[in-house]
Amino acid sequence: MPAIRDFEAAARDRLDPAHYDYFAGGAGDEVTVKANEAAFARLALLPRVLRGAGSPRLGVTLLGSRAAMPVLVAPTAFHRLADPEGEKATARAAAAAETIMIVSMAATVAVEDVAAAAPGATLWFQLYVQPDMAFTEAVVRRAEKAGCAALVVTVDSPARGRRDQDVRNGFEDLPEGMRCENLHDGDPESVRPIDMSPAISWEHVDLLRRMTRLPIVLKGVTHPADARLALDHGVSALYVSNHGGRQLDTVPATVDLLPEIVAAVGGAVPVLMDGGIRRGTDVVKAMALGASAVAVGRPVIWGLAAGGECGVARVLELLRDEVEHALTLCGLASPHDLEPGLVRRC
Ligand SMILES: Cc1cc2nc3c(=O)[nH]c(=O)nc-3n(C[C@H](O)[C@H](O)[C@H](O)COP(=O)(O)O)c2cc1C
Numbered sequence: 489m490p491a492i493r494d495f496e497a498a499a500r501d502r503l504d505p506a507h508y509d510y511f512a513g514g515a516g517d518e519v520t521v522k523a524n525e526a527a528f529a530r531l532a533l534l535p536r537v538l539r540g541a542g543s544p545r546l547g548v549t550l551l552g553s554r555a556a557m558p559v560l561v562a563p564t565a566f567h568r569l570a571d572p573e574g575e576k577a578t579a580r581a582a583a584a585a586e587t588i589m590i591v592s593m594a595a596t597v598a599v600e601d602v603a604a605a606a607p608g609a610t611l612w613f614q615l616y617v618q619p620d621m622a623f624t625e626a627v628v629r630r631a632e633k634a635g636c637a638a639l640v641v642t643v644d645s646p647a648r649g650r651r652d653q654d655v656r657n658g659f660e661d662l663p664e665g666m667r668c669e670n671l672h673d674g675d676p677e678s679v680r681p682i683d684m685s686p687a688i689s690w691e692h693v694d695l696l697r698r699m700t701r702l703p704i705v706l707k708g709v710t711h712p713a714d715a716r717l718a719l720d721h722g723v724s725a726l727y728v729s730n731h732g733g734r735q736l737d738t739v740p741a742t743v744d745l746l747p748e749i750v751a752a753v754g755g756a757v758p759v760l761m762d763g764g765i766r767r768g769t770d771v772v773k774a775m776a777l778g779a780s781a782v783a784v785g786r787p788v789i790w791g792l793a794a795g796g797e798c799g800v801a802r803v804l805e806l807l808r809d810e811v812e813h814a815l816t817l818c819g820l821a822s823p824h825d826l827e828p829g830l831v832r833r834c
């Protein structure tokens with residue numbers, strides 16, 4: 489299969505339709521879901537020629553974690569709905585691609601088991617701060633102990649997104665035999681439901697900062713004023729995301745938000761982004777507009793549903809090859825050489 493789109497088609501064929509809809513869908517009228525991809529199509533690339541750049545090198549280092557390419561695995565929930573091995577398969581594929589996997593707090597395999605299944609994988613842990621801070625701390629300790637190298641705190645979810653298609657499908661809960669294995673405090677018998685709380689505030693970020701030595705990445709920032717506030721609260725990186733259009737509908741496309749956030753951050757910390765990346769050229773555009781790296785959510789799930797670990801490995805390899813090819817055609821030796829002049833709005 490030569491493109492991510494083919495994996496999506498294969499995943500649609502294989503998945504229970506309600507599960508496909510859960511993975512593919514978004515909030516409200518899915519304005520943001522569509523906008524994320526459409527925005528990349530509206531950006532044109534203006535390559536340079538005769539630069540003698542040679543073959544590009546794709547490696548990046550983010551918060552002390554090394555990745556062989558600037559494409560990370562975004563945190564996504566419920567991988568066992570796509571493949572029986574679930575997050576273990578994803579982690580093995582991420583390790584093979586030598587990239588970073590951000591393990592979701594809502595994973596269907598415990599973070600300890602994900603780490604054990606993929607020795608050598610670089611894992612970061614995504615956290616939904618729970619109002620019970622003692623419980624939150626227990627989960628953070630589990631992630632630290634499992635060897636996760638950063639804490640990605642998702643802040644775009646003070647409530648769950650309203651996803652009409654899930655309501656129509658009656659998709660409310662995981663099937664028998666699957667649970668969110670990271671939602672306990674060390675006692676696997678006591679898995680709790682995820683509590684999305686509107687009371688979460690900057691104070692919780694400060695508490696987390698004091699709680700752990702792990703670098704904190706704030707995921708789901710879209711407003712430049714919040715980007716500046718995040719710096720005041722000592723975060724190690726920002727992650728521009730609208731949750732793949734699954735939380736607040738009609739938030740702008742993330743790639744369109746990047747320039748303002750990057751300007752607000754002024755190089756103080758790395759800026760990651762996700763939303764709508766389906767091609768190597770999308771990666772190049774986002775990085776030209778100032779992203780230090782990007783992440784992919786649904787493409788990984790399509791790979792997992794289509795072919796388990798091999799499917800994810802192939803999706804990551806495809807993206808790697810496409811980024812390398814796009815950089816070559818832009819006359820660049822590295823993603824670090826990307827700059828805004830390479831992108832035109834059309
Ligand atoms: C099925 C699914 C589950 C997700 N689960 C989580 C999650 O548990 N935590 C989180 O921070 N983001 C979650 N996200 C959002 C992703 O991290 C990411 O922001 C989004 O998928 C990026 O857009 P893309 O799918 O177009 O690449 C989820 C996204 C999808 C599609």
Ligand SMILES: CCCCC(=O)C(=O)O
Nearest residue numbers: 564565594645682731734
């Ligand atoms: C309670 C699991 C949340 C998963 C999530 O973030 C999503 O479906 O977008």
